[in-house]
Amino acid sequence: MKKITIGLxxxxxxxxxxxxxxxxxxxxxxxxxxxxxxxxKALVRNLLKERPYCEGIQLSDNPDDIIKxxxxxxxxxxxxxxxxxxxxxxxALNNGKNVVTANKDLLAVHGYExxxxxxxxxxxxxxxxxVAGGVPIISxxxxxxxxxxxxxxxxxxxxxxxxxxxxxxxxxxxxxxVLLEAQEMGYAEADPTSDVEGLDAARKxxxxxxxxxxxxxxxxxxxxxxxxxVSPADIKYAEELGCVIKLLAIAKNQDDGIEARxxxxxxxxxxxxxxxxxxxxxxxxxxxxxxETMFYGKGAGxxxxxxxxxxxxxxxVRNMTAGSEGSLxxxxxxxxxxxxxxxxxxxxxxxxxxxxxxxxxxxxxxxFAEAGISFNSIIQKPRSNKNAEIVLVTHPCKEGQLRQALxxxxxxxxxxxxxNVIRLETNEI
Amino acid sequence: MKKITIGLxxxxxxxxxxxxxxxxxxxxxxxxxxxxxxxxKALVRNLLKERPYCEGIQLSDNPDDIIKxxxxxxxxxxxxxxxxxxxxxxxALNNGKNVVTANKDLLAVHGYExxxxxxxxxxxxxxxxxVAGGVPIISxxxxxxxxxxxxxxxxxxxxxxxxxxxxxxxxxxxxxxVLLEAQEMGYAEADPTSDVEGLDAARKxxxxxxxxxxxxxxxxxxxxxxxxxVSPADIKYAEELGCVIKLLAIAKNQDDGIEARxxxxxxxxxxxxxxxxxxxxxxxxxxxxxxETMFYGKGAGxxxxxxxxxxxxxxxVRNMTAGSEGSLxxxxxxxxxxxxxxxxxxxxxxxxxxxxxxxxxxxxxxxFAEAGISFNSIIQKPRSNKNAEIVLVTHPCKEGQLRQALxxxxxxxxxxxxxNVIRLETNEI
Numbered sequence: 001m002k003k004i005t006i007g008l009x010x011x012x013x014x015x016x017x018x019x020x021x022x023x024x025x026x027x028x029x030x031x032x033x034x035x036x037x038x039x040x041k042a043l044v045r046n047l048l049k050e051r052p053y054c055e056g057i058q059l060s061d062n063p064d065d066i067i068k069x070x071x072x073x074x075x076x077x078x079x080x081x082x083x084x085x086x087x088x089x090x091x092a093l094n095n096g097k098n099v100v101t102a103n104k105d106l107l108a109v110h111g112y113e114x115x116x117x118x119x120x121x122x123x124x125x126x127x128x129x130x131v132a133g134g135v136p137i138i139s140x141x142x143x144x145x146x147x148x149x150x151x152x153x154x155x156x157x158x159x160x161x162x163x164x165x166x167x168x169x170x171x172x173x174x175x176x177x178v179l180l181e182a183q184e185m186g187y188a189e190a191d192p193t194s195d196v197e198g199l200d201a202a203r204k205x206x207x208x209x210x211x212x213x214x215x216x217x218x219x220x221x222x223x224x225x226x227x228x229x230v231s232p233a234d235i236k237y238a239e240e241l242g243c244v245i246k247l248l249a250i251a252k253n254q255d256d257g258i259e260a261r262x263x264x265x266x267x268x269x270x271x272x273x274x275x276x277x278x279x280x281x282x283x284x285x286x287x288x289x290x291x292e293t294m295f296y297g298k299g300a301g302x303x304x305x306x307x308x309x310x311x312x313x314x315x316x317v318r319n320m321t322a323g324s325e326g327s328l329x330x331x332x333x334x335x336x337x338x339x340x341x342x343x344x345x346x347x348x349x350x351x352x353x354x355x356x357x358x359x360x361x362x363x364x365x366x367x368f369a370e371a372g373i374s375f376n377s378i379i380q381k382p383r384s385n386k387n388a389e390i391v392l393v394t395h396p397c398k399e400g401q402l403r404q405a406l407x408x409x410x411x412x413x414x415x416x417x418x419x420n421v422i423r424l425e426t427n428e429i
Numbered sequence: 430m431k432k433i434t435i436g437l438x439x440x441x442x443x444x445x446x447x448x449x450x451x452x453x454x455x456x457x458x459x460x461x462x463x464x465x466x467x468x469x470k471a472l473v474r475n476l477l478k479e480r481p482y483c484e485g486i487q488l489s490d491n492p493d494d495i496i497k498x499x500x501x502x503x504x505x506x507x508x509x510x511x512x513x514x515x516x517x518x519x520x521a522l523n524n525g526k527n528v529v530t531a532n533k534d535l536l537a538v539h540g541y542e543x544x545x546x547x548x549x550x551x552x553x554x555x556x557x558x559x560v561a562g563g564v565p566i567i568s569x570x571x572x573x574x575x576x577x578x579x580x581x582x583x584x585x586x587x588x589x590x591x592x593x594x595x596x597x598x599x600x601x602x603x604x605x606x607v608l609l610e611a612q613e614m615g616y617a618e619a620d621p622t623s624d625v626e627g628l629d630a631a632r633k634x635x636x637x638x639x640x641x642x643x644x645x646x647x648x649x650x651x652x653x654x655x656x657x658x659v660s661p662a663d664i665k666y667a668e669e670l671g672c673v674i675k676l677l678a679i680a681k682n683q684d685d686g687i688e689a690r691x692x693x694x695x696x697x698x699x700x701x702x703x704x705x706x707x708x709x710x711x712x713x714x715x716x717x718x719x720x721e722t723m724f725y726g727k728g729a730g731x732x733x734x735x736x737x738x739x740x741x742x743x744x745x746v747r748n749m750t751a752g753s754e755g756s757l758x759x760x761x762x763x764x765x766x767x768x769x770x771x772x773x774x775x776x777x778x779x780x781x782x783x784x785x786x787x788x789x790x791x792x793x794x795x796x797f798a799e800a801g802i803s804f805n806s807i808i809q810k811p812r813s814n815k816n817a818e819i820v821l822v823t824h825p826c827k828e829g830q831l832r833q834a835l836x837x838x839x840x841x842x843x844x845x846x847x848x849n850v851i852r853l854e855t856n857e858i
Contacts, residue, residue: 021576021718028643031762032575128573134719136573143572144557144565146461147450147739214457272725275704289450289736290563290726294711296701297722307718310576324751333460 001036004317007066007097008042009088010079011051011059014102014129015042017306018076019053029310033317041066043079067092074316076309077101078129086110093117093125098325100312102129102305108203108219111210112332122326124319126312131204132157132281134297134304136311141211141285142328148287150212152252154425157204159279159299160188160195161227161247165235165264166277169244172232187279197226198262201249208283209251209260215334217251217260223341225263234351234420237391238266241349241377244274248425257337259344265425266349266393341399347376347424348394348402352409353416356388360414367408368394371401376424387416393424430465433746436495436526437471438517439508440480440488443531443558444471446735447505448482458739462746470495472508496521503745505738506530507558515539522546522554527754529741531558531734537632537648540639541761551755553748555741560633561586561710563726563733565740570640570714571757577716579641581681583854586633588708588728589617589624590656590676594664594693595706598673601661616708626655627691630678637712638680638689644763646680646689652770654692663780663849666820667695670778670806673703677854686766688773694854695778695822770828776805776853777823777831781838782845785817789843796837797823800830805853816845822853 006022008015019039022029030036041058043066044051060066067075067088075092077099079085085106092099094117101107107114107130118125128138132155141150156162160182167178179196182188194200202222209217227247238245243266252259267274272294276282281299286292298304319325354360361380368375379391394402402421409415435451437444448468451458459465470487472495473480489495496504496517504521506528508514514535521528523546530536536543536559547554557567561584570579585591589611596607608625611617623629631651638646656676667674672695681688696703701723705711710728715721727733748754783789790809797804808820823831831850838844 017718025576025578025717028578029576032643032760134722136569139568139573140565143744144568144740145736146743147454147458147736149454149457214461272704275701287736288454289446289732289739291730291733293563293724293726295722295724298720301720303718304720307574307576307716310718311573314575315572318753318756319751322748322751322753322756324747324753327747327751331461 003036005071006039006074007072009077011042011044013302014078014305017302018309021306021310074098093121093123098124098316100126104130104203108206124316124325128312129305129308132299133308135295137283148289150287153285155249155283156276157249158201163187163279198224201262205249213253215336216332221338223261227264230264257339259339265423267425345396347396349422350392351419353387355414368405371405373397432465434500435468435503436501438506440471440473442731443507443734446731447738450735450739503527522550522552527553527745529555533559533632537635553745553754557741558734558737561728562737564724566712577718579716582714584678584712585705586678587630592616592708627653630691634678642682644765645761650767652690656693686768688768694852774825776825778851779821780848782816784843797834800834802826
């Protein structure tokens with residue numbers, strides 16, 4: 001059996017998951033790959049910290065011990081963050097190592113440079129764990145769907161926000177209340193900005209849409225809006241409208257370019273993504289040959305992410321055995337323009353409060369008519385005070401049209417308040 | 430660009446799908462693989478029949494024209510059936526061709542021989558299209574989940590029965606009525622036995638469980654029971670119990686062996702498979718590292734199945750470029766025993782009619798108690814005549830225990846009729 005040696009950059013949650021899988025499933029993994037796989041070294045910050053699954057692994061706080069070790073065939077970067085991860089991966093590739101990374105932050109910004117370096121060196125750079133750990137969506141797009149032109153993908157790819165929205169939906173609780181609980185349970189970080197504002201999902205969407213459309217999409221190309229303004233009232237109205245509210249990551253390949261956006265959206269209950277709850281992730285992909293497909297699983301966690309890292313290691317081992325490393329790297333042979341937010345066409349849910357007087361509804365209907373927007377549904381409930389809460393759901397329109405209607409509304413003396421404006425995702429059903 | 434030449438054995442629905450994808454997405458597929466892929470010849474029964482997408486393809490009714498053509502690198506078997514498909518695939522492999530097949534009937538029975546022949550010849554034998562066409566479940570198990578010990582998989586892998594059960598559920602219609610409609614719409618064959626009796630799903634389950642557990646499971650090892658006895662009344666009671674009725678294909682790796690069974694089952698509505706309706710397929714897989722995952726898509730049809738065939742062709746092309754054909758074939762390095770039906774442990778739903786008299790319920794409860802079976806739920810509705818319809822749902826028990834209780838019931842003078850006995854699938858939630 002050929003011996004394959006691995007070096008870890010980082011030995012935190014994911015590194016530990018990788019080590020435990022390689023120990024616990026050693027017989028199966030070695031038999032399946034016909035190789036003897038083991039971790040030789042791991043880069044850590046604190047050499048003295050107690051850690052599980054580190055028996056037989058040399059710990060070091062000097063990255064050179066790993067990326068320059070001639071014994072090491074595969075470097076696994078699970079430290080996260082941009083630097084020093086970027087420099088270390090580049091150095092490892094330049095030193096002839098194959099690399100596995102779980103680092104979405106890095107790939108979403110510096111992916112191009114990393115893949116170019118891998119290609120120059122004829123090495124593999126694999127990254128299944130960077131998006132939705134337990135869901136093998138990267139290999140599905142890169143390998144299983146090679147026959148297809150992918151027209152769109154919609155993902156629930158941030159577990160924190162999906163956990164929060166699921167709990168708000170099930171229990172009718174407030175955003176801030178559930179966020180606090182999620183932080184206590186370790187589902188949300190102390191600074192939750194990246195998850196809650198959709199930035200984490202935007203990074204993952206940049207990676208997925210580059211792969212799906214064979215064109216370069218980076219973090220800055222993705223429009224993103226978070227979930228902090230979603231209220232239990234919105235969720236209840238959505239329910240009445242036959243929808244759930246999810247933080248969706250949506251990418252579409254359209255005639256005028258690539259649309260890539262992350263935002264909360266009303267999604268019809270019949271959509272396969274609508275029942276994806278809690279910390280689960282799922283990605284709904286539409287290809288011209290395969291039709292509608294969906295992939296579902298855990299998005300994070302030591303073992304699911306470790307499973308993705310080890311599947312990448314195994315792929316690289318197979319390539320090493322065949323001598324075919326470097327054959328499946330960046331494949332951005334298209335150069336599509338990226339659409340800006342004002343050209344997105346979606347339906348909108350608008351919840352507002354107006355004076356409950358004659359002519360008021362007619363006037364606000366006129367504002368939308370003047371902007372060329374028509375309605376899909378309207379909810380107005382009887383109220384006891386002098387204000388009426390109204391929910392308007394529009395047919396798809398351009399963001400510019402909506403802004404015109406909202407501007408008219410905002411300058412209208414009978415308007416009390418616009419509570420919220422949330423997009424609707426219905427096209428793909 | 431390297432030229433890769435394909436020969437088709439069969440040019441029906443799937444062959445046509447393959448040809449159309451290779452024409453319509455030619456630029457993308459060739460760029461992604463850096464090769465020039467084309468179909469040179471196709472084996473057909475009727476040379477004179479008009480067919481779309483056959484331009485530039487030489488039609489022949491002599492298989493030797495394809496399997497002995499030295500230009501042809503990859504033979505794609507999409508003719509179906511056991512013979513002559515088996516002999517032709519063996520001959521193609523022995524002639525040094527790589528092979529893609531969509532033939533579940535053949536693989537579920539003769540898989541071992543075919544893979545052994547591929548291995549002897551150092552050739553690839555790929556078969557993504559043999560199970561759930563649009564769902565890349567084969568590569569998910571073989572590649573994405575290599576890090577895992579898979580403990581179970583549950584699939585909805587027969588579109589015909591899922592269409593029938595979905596329509597019965599949505600519209601409250603009878604089995605035979607919906608079957609007729611499905612036949613008219615082309616969703617069910619003139620002789621529906623293979624689909625309706627669960628044989629088709631059993632063949633696919635044999636393939637999936639061999640891969641998932643690395644042990645040999647063939648069609649004869651799979652217990653199967655069809656859906657023809659499921660009635661609208663059962664579906665309605667299931668609904669009351671918070672369940673749907675689906676034809677499930679279930680495989681579990683247990684301490685005492687492999688359990689592989691296909692049968693209708695009550696499945697709780699919260700299960701991710703419960704919302705898989707119509708002709709869609711889905712497979713729910715549990716691995717020790719990755720946790721619960723699900724893959725969803727179209728199970729059949731010209732283009733979804735064609736997409737799977739072309740993804741296999743592309744994988745083989747990548748292997749050919751690397752010179753690594755024959756590295757990912759049969760991997761049955763385990764030799765687990767196969768469990769027989771009497772050792773299955775499941776819950777049961779039993780719908781029966783008894784005389785509505787004192788002591789009757791106590792007596793039948795005693796029959797179950799004597800067999801060591803306890804109840805999960807009981808439904809008895811007020812009736813106008815002298816008989817009472819009762820639904821009993823048991824906690825998991827062995828099939829032998831259930832048989833004992835049913836024997837006692839059957840010899841009980843107050844029993845009017847046992848309408849139906851259906852298993853319950855709840856363990857995996």
